[in-house]
Amino acid sequence: MKVVALKLKDEDGHIDYLRQAIIDKELGMIGEFPKREKxxxxxxxxxxxxxxxxxxxxxxLCLFRFYENITIKDLEVKNIEIGQRLQIGETVQEVTAIGKRCFKECKLIQSGETCNLFMNVIFTKIIKSGFVKIDDKVVSLPSTDRFISNK
Structure with missing residues (x-):
């Protein structure tokens, strides 16, 4: 698995594509606005x-306004569990939620179709701060490991 895109929304509501991002344990992705839940x-x-x-x-309803901070090549969400830790670049992130809530007023949901975001978005909290860059490896950490070298 590897990072193929990094995005953040700035104060003006524009989505910026980045080559690298600073991800902080307290602040999340630096420059993100508004800040996401802890x-x-x-x-x-x-x-x-x-x-x-x-x-x-x-x-x-949300397919065109949703954006992810990190897009990962070869990520299989079905193999991810809540509580699992991922080393992404220099960071360590813990999976806190899988899937995105749907809105009842969404035409896609009302028609009985399944939204691609429903069970395919992962949300994480930051355990270890650091840089994440395009092409960084993504490693699933064994539960006993704190982090491993990115080299």
């Missing part, structure tokens, strides 16, 4: 799901 500091989506969302013509 247990949902970072949002993560697989590259496969991002491509599906971008290529299809869905009418989901």
């Amino acid at each position: 247990n949902r500091q970072i949002s993560i989506l697989s590259e496969r799901i991002r491509n599906l969302i971008d290529e299809e013509e869905f009418e989901g």
Whole structure:
């Protein structure tokens, strides 16, 4: 697994694509506005799901306004568990939630279709601060490890 995109929303509401980001244990992604909840500091989506969302013509309420902070190539959400830790670049992040709540007024949900965000978004809290860059490896940590070298 590796990082293929980094995004944040600035104070003006623009989504910026970054080559690298500073991710802080207390503040989440530096420059992100508004700040996310403490247990949902970072949002993560697989590259496969991002491509599906971008290529299809869905009418989901949040598909066009949702953005993930980190897009990861070869991420299989079905293999991720709440409480699992991931080393992403220099950071260590703990998975706190899997899936995004849907809005009842969403046309996609009302039509009975399944939203690609429903069980494919991961939210994390930061355990160890550091830099994350495009092409950084993503490593699932054994529960006994604090972190491993990125080299």
